[in-house]
Amino acid sequence: MNGYLAQARQDAMVEAALALARTWCQGHVIDGAPALSHAVKVTALFGTHCPAAPAHVVAALLLHDAPDLAPDPSAMAEEITRRCGAEALAFIQALHAEHAVLDNPEPAAVTAHLATLTGTSWLLEAAVADKIIAFRYMTGRADRAEDREEFWAQRRAFVRLLPYFHQIGDLAAGRVPEPMTRLYRTLLDRCPTPAVYGRSAPKT
Structure with missing residues (x-):
């Protein structure tokens, strides 16, 4: 501890x-x-x-x-x-409450939850911390996989959420402590680039 x-x-x-x-x-x-x-x-x-x-x-x-x-x-x-x-x-x-968004990341639900994250003190920072730990686990497993492409192909539920995770990263910029945001982005950039992102896909 x-x-x-x-x-x-x-x-x-x-x-x-x-x-x-x-x-x-x-x-x-x-x-x-x-x-x-x-x-x-x-x-x-x-x-x-x-x-x-x-x-x-x-x-x-x-x-x-x-x-x-x-x-x-x-x-x-x-x-x-x-x-x-x-x-x-x-x-x-x-x-x-984010779990409902993760189960069904429809635009209206995502927009509402993003507003909640910025409307409650410390909630965005908490969400980012939770994801950093999850990303560390997932990217670590990908790094150890014999076939990284196949590893991600078998995790479609996670990959489907990458556009949402990028939106969290965008939201965190300037709101969450910079070292924390940088760590979040570094780990997220080790994941596949979303095929559809609602704007140009972020470069990795």
């Missing part, structure tokens, strides 16, 4: 979130690793670039996959509200 997260845990809300994450992540795997490891990586990266974020945001990032992992959504919401506060729950719900 990196220095940022070790310090953040001094806040009771963050410590409570980590305890809940341990419970709900148990037995689950994200990106080939225990789900708790993913939550910690996302939170640590976010904190490295956004150390001034309030405790409810840090708690929410530790629990950002809870809606997919906790066995009872109602009990989950009650427990997060009781131990981490209503602000943390609202942040988790706003971040998790």
Whole structure:
């Protein structure tokens, strides 16, 4: 656990979130690793670039996959509200709302979600941090594949979302800390160039 997260845990809300994450992540795997490891990586990266974020945001990032992992959504919401506060729950719900866009990235839904990302403090930075960790995993696997072209051809669901991921990168420019945006772009440029992007495809 990196220095940022070790310090953040001094806040009771963050410590409570980590305890809940341990419970709900148990037995689950994200990106080939225990789900708790993913939550910690996302939170640590976010904190490295956004150390001034309030405790409810840090708690929410530790629990950002809870809606997919906790066995009872109602009990989950009650427990997060009781131990981490209503602000943390609202942040988790706003971040998790992106899943609907990922399932069906229609222009109207994408536009609405992009507006949400810029309308809630720290939400865009959190979304970028989550994607950086996911991109690291995916591009690392591509680099180790015997046939990179075949690797990406078998991951059409991910490739289909690349135009949306580029829109996130465009949105992050000037809003998210520059080193974080640069890291996001560097990893995204290691993915295939979208065939259709709604404008000229970005060069890689």
